[in-house]
Amino acid sequence: xxVVLEVEGLKKKYGSLEALKGISFKxxxxxxxxxxxxxxxxxxxxxxxxxxxxxxxxxxxxxxRFDLKKNPEKFREKISYLPEEAGAYxxxxxxxxxNFMAKFYAEDEAEIRxxxxxxxxxxxxxxxxxxxxxxxxxxxxxKLLLARALMTKPALAILDEPTSGxxxxxxxxxxxxxxxxxxxxxxVLLSSHNMLEVEFLSDRVALIDRGVILDSGTPxxxxxxxxxxxxxxxxxxxxx
Amino acid sequence: xxxxxxxLIKEIKELxxxxxxxxxxxxxxxxxxxxxxxxxxxxxxxxxxxxxxxDLDKSEISRNIIGALNMANFIIEExxxxxxxxxxxxxxxxxxxxxxxxxxxxxAVSGFQAGEVETYSYLNGIxxxxxxxxxxxxxxxxxxxxxxxxxxxxxxxxxxxxxLLKTPIKSREFVVVKDKMAEGSASxxxxxxxxxxxxxxVILMMIIMYSSQMVIxxxxxxKQNKTLETLLTVPISRTSIVMAKMLAAGFVGLLxxxxxxxxxxxxxxxxxxxIAKAMSGVAxxxxxxxxxxxxxxxxxxxxxxxxxxxxxxxxxxxxxxxxEDYRTAQSLNxxxxxxxxxxxxxxxxxxxxxxxxxxxxxxxxxxFSHPFFAMQNIMFGHLNLVWIGIAYNFLFVAAxxxxxxxxxxxxRVLTMKLKWGKKKVVL
Numbered sequence: 001x002x003v004v005l006e007v008e009g010l011k012k013k014y015g016s017l018e019a020l021k022g023i024s025f026k027x028x029x030x031x032x033x034x035x036x037x038x039x040x041x042x043x044x045x046x047x048x049x050x051x052x053x054x055x056x057x058x059x060x061x062x063x064x065r066f067d068l069k070k071n072p073e074k075f076r077e078k079i080s081y082l083p084e085e086a087g088a089y090x091x092x093x094x095x096x097x098x099n100f101m102a103k104f105y106a107e108d109e110a111e112i113r114x115x116x117x118x119x120x121x122x123x124x125x126x127x128x129x130x131x132x133x134x135x136x137x138x139x140x141x142x143k144l145l146l147a148r149a150l151m152t153k154p155a156l157a158i159l160d161e162p163t164s165g166x167x168x169x170x171x172x173x174x175x176x177x178x179x180x181x182x183x184x185x186x187x188v189l190l191s192s193h194n195m196l197e198v199e200f201l202s203d204r205v206a207l208i209d210r211g212v213i214l215d216s217g218t219p220x221x222x223x224x225x226x227x228x229x230x231x232x233x234x235x236x237x238x239x240x
Numbered sequence: 241x242x243x244x245x246x247x248l249i250k251e252i253k254e255l256x257x258x259x260x261x262x263x264x265x266x267x268x269x270x271x272x273x274x275x276x277x278x279x280x281x282x283x284x285x286x287x288x289x290x291x292x293x294x295d296l297d298k299s300e301i302s303r304n305i306i307g308a309l310n311m312a313n314f315i316i317e318e319x320x321x322x323x324x325x326x327x328x329x330x331x332x333x334x335x336x337x338x339x340x341x342x343x344x345x346x347x348a349v350s351g352f353q354a355g356e357v358e359t360y361s362y363l364n365g366i367x368x369x370x371x372x373x374x375x376x377x378x379x380x381x382x383x384x385x386x387x388x389x390x391x392x393x394x395x396x397x398x399x400x401x402x403x404l405l406k407t408p409i410k411s412r413e414f415v416v417v418k419d420k421m422a423e424g425s426a427s428x429x430x431x432x433x434x435x436x437x438x439x440x441x442v443i444l445m446m447i448i449m450y451s452s453q454m455v456i457x458x459x460x461x462x463k464q465n466k467t468l469e470t471l472l473t474v475p476i477s478r479t480s481i482v483m484a485k486m487l488a489a490g491f492v493g494l495l496x497x498x499x500x501x502x503x504x505x506x507x508x509x510x511x512x513x514x515i516a517k518a519m520s521g522v523a524x525x526x527x528x529x530x531x532x533x534x535x536x537x538x539x540x541x542x543x544x545x546x547x548x549x550x551x552x553x554x555x556x557x558x559x560x561x562x563x564e565d566y567r568t569a570q571s572l573n574x575x576x577x578x579x580x581x582x583x584x585x586x587x588x589x590x591x592x593x594x595x596x597x598x599x600x601x602x603x604x605x606x607x608f609s610h611p612f613f614a615m616q617n618i619m620f621g622h623l624n625l626v627w628i629g630i631a632y633n634f635l636f637v638a639a640x641x642x643x644x645x646x647x648x649x650x651x652r653v654l655t656m657k658l659k660w661g662k663k664k665v666v667l
Contacts, residue, residue: 014655051473054651073475081473087466089250091257103246104474145470 002029004156004187005050010059012045012211019045021211022059027156027189032182034202035191036231042211043191044084047160050189051081064155077105080154084161086145090134094125094144097133098151105152115151122177123147139170146174150181157181159190163197175201195231205231207238214238243476244484251488254461255454256495264496268503275507290315291337291377292330294323299346305357305384309339312380327360336362337374352392357381415529418621422528432522433531433619439505441612444545445584446500448608451493451549452556452576458485459560460569469654478648482641485560486553493549530621537618540626544614547633551607552576554640561647561656583609587616604629607636 005027012020020042027033035043048054050061052072061068063075088097095116102115120129123143133141142162149157162178163171178201182188192198198205199219206216215222215238219231226237291314295302310316319326323340330338338360349355361374393402413425462468471481526532533541555576563569586592586603592613595603603609610629617625647653 048469048654051469053469053472053654073477076473076475079473081470083466083469085466086470089254089467090465091254100246100250101470101474104243104476148470 003027004029004064005189006060006062007046007050008060010046010049010061011057012042012049012054013057019211020049020056020059023206023208023211023213024059025206025213025216027187029187030182030185031203032178032188032190032201034198034205035189035208036193036195036198036205036235037191037208038193040210041193041208043193043208044160046208047081047158047189047191050075050156051079051158052076053081078155079158080149080152080156081158082145082149082160082162084164088133088141088144088148091132093132094123094129094136095120097144098129098148101148102151118153119147119151122150122181124173139166142166142170142174143177146177150177150186153184153186155187157186157188159188161192161194162190163192163194171197195235199231207235209235209239243474244480247476247480247484248488251458251484252491255458255488255492260492260496264499267500268506271503271507278507288313288315289337289376290317290335291339292317292319292326292333292335294319294321294326294338294340296323296343297341297345301346301349301355301388302341305341305381308380308384309377312376314376330360331362336364337377338362339377349388415525417529417531420529422525424522424525428522429525429529429531432526439501440615441584441587442504443497443501444548444608444611445580446497447494447545447549448552448580449573449577450496450500451490452552452559453573454493454496455485455489455553455556456560456563456569456573457566458489459557460563460566463563464565472648472653478653479645482557482644482648486550486557489556490549490553531619533615533618540618540623540630541611541614544611544626544630544633547630547637548608548611550637551633551640552580554637554644557644558640558647561653579606580608582606583612587612604632607633 003026007026008024009022010020010024011018011022023042023046025033035046037043045054049056050063050068052068052075056068064078066074068075088094089100092100098116098119099112102112102119106112106115123129123146125140125143128136128140129144133144136144142165146159146162149159159178163174166174175197178188178190188201190198190201202219204216204218205222207214207222214235215225217225222231222234223229226234228234228237291309293306293309293316295306295318306316306318317335319329319338321329323342326340327338340358340360342356342358345355345357359374359377389406390402393400393405397405412423414421414423415426415429459468462471472478556573559572559576560569563572583603583606586595586609592600592603592609610626610633614626614629617623617629647656
């Protein structure tokens, strides 16, 4: 399979704090790659670097053969990032927000319409898209943002804790949206501290703790390796 | 460019929201209300006023004074009785001015002795009408004094012009500006220049304060609503994001300041007609002295103002990055407001050229100071000072824009926080 994203020896320091201590992994075309680890493991830092929000202290990130340090703008054209604590412009209607975001990626009006129609299908908010975002519940906002992230068919969707703060029903719906999205051949890099969620979604996972990748592989392969029934036990064994 | 204009429109739409429109309409309405009250008070003050007069003298001179009061737009309510009794009566009658001409007034004046007229002002509050009445009576008595003294002098020294006796020294005033000279009063020239430029610092202050407030709020709201991270990952350059925010804030700030000034001028009638009227007498002197602004002068002032707005916007952008939410943004704007207020008050009440060198350096180090003094410097031909100010602000803007774009291109846009204590980092 073709490699979409390649991370090699990635390091990040915040002053004296070493958040990432040289992590490496690859994401292949059409797969969902999950980064799992506890809070403070370095998941968000990794995703923010790939999303061009943070600059790495050391290491190399290449995406579709473009180097992050040299061509961050190429990353922005082809990736889509959903931060953990994201919001939308509260005074805009849902549909206007989708239109606004689509215009950054579309070549013409027809493509804008195509992106927005796709987003409408993904989020399933129906008539509520005509209401202002400020009136949405947390679940509705998250679905709108996820639709925004996926509507442009990015080469790589980076999703940070996609179901963070959502109730069970909304979490399930969001997971199904992500699954459906990758059936169209698009790659996803996601992070979560909910290991069961990552196990359900991901084709391959990397276990990250204190800035280091402890192990990686398919969920099934890791479970067999550590003789565990789920990824939570795998993670505990890997840490020990 | 397509993405930039798209973002710029969004920024303007975000800033021109319901709250801003309501607050601007409210400001205009408030100014309109104040203006109407002021105008009606002025009207009252100019209209015929009722005053009480107690003429205990009943002489020809006292009747003449009452006649003159009548001519001076007063409705005279003549009182009769004892002085103390009338003073009490007027207090309860609602009138607020009583003129008492005592017995023997006419005789004293005719006998070349000082005749006394008593005026009683009844204060029930502070209003323009109350003070105006007593001022008119005072002026009237002054004219009467002048008339009577001229008559005495004519009687005593018939061959000499009374004016020459009273003012034996005549003065001629000349105003010199650089190599130009004109006959006229320096205070009239200064008064006229002040009247023309009085409104300018207020406009400047409003523009700078509104624009910086807008850009700080715009960035702080992106942070508060958690939209900044997403915006920073869309395919548009960071410079475009910064410029769109600054331009939108500058535009909305200018618009807000214009609306504010419209309300202000409406309320206090500082219209061009008033200024033109104030200037009409002094205009030839100003022209002779070269104290008029040419098109080039206005252009120079425009450049100075434009650069200062850019300074305010770039400074506010950095402050906006430091803000975590709308509330912090409000408090972060305070130092900027003070930096604008310093040159504002100095330009209103002092002459920067008479200040000590350290104080002058301090004031001129504030980039906002330059347009406040630019107009004056242009008028007095100190163009080198204006150019130095422009160069200083240009360098300041260039450095600030470079720094701001740098901040937006690195981690700092997300990690810079005005926080005391340990820095919090999200891993």
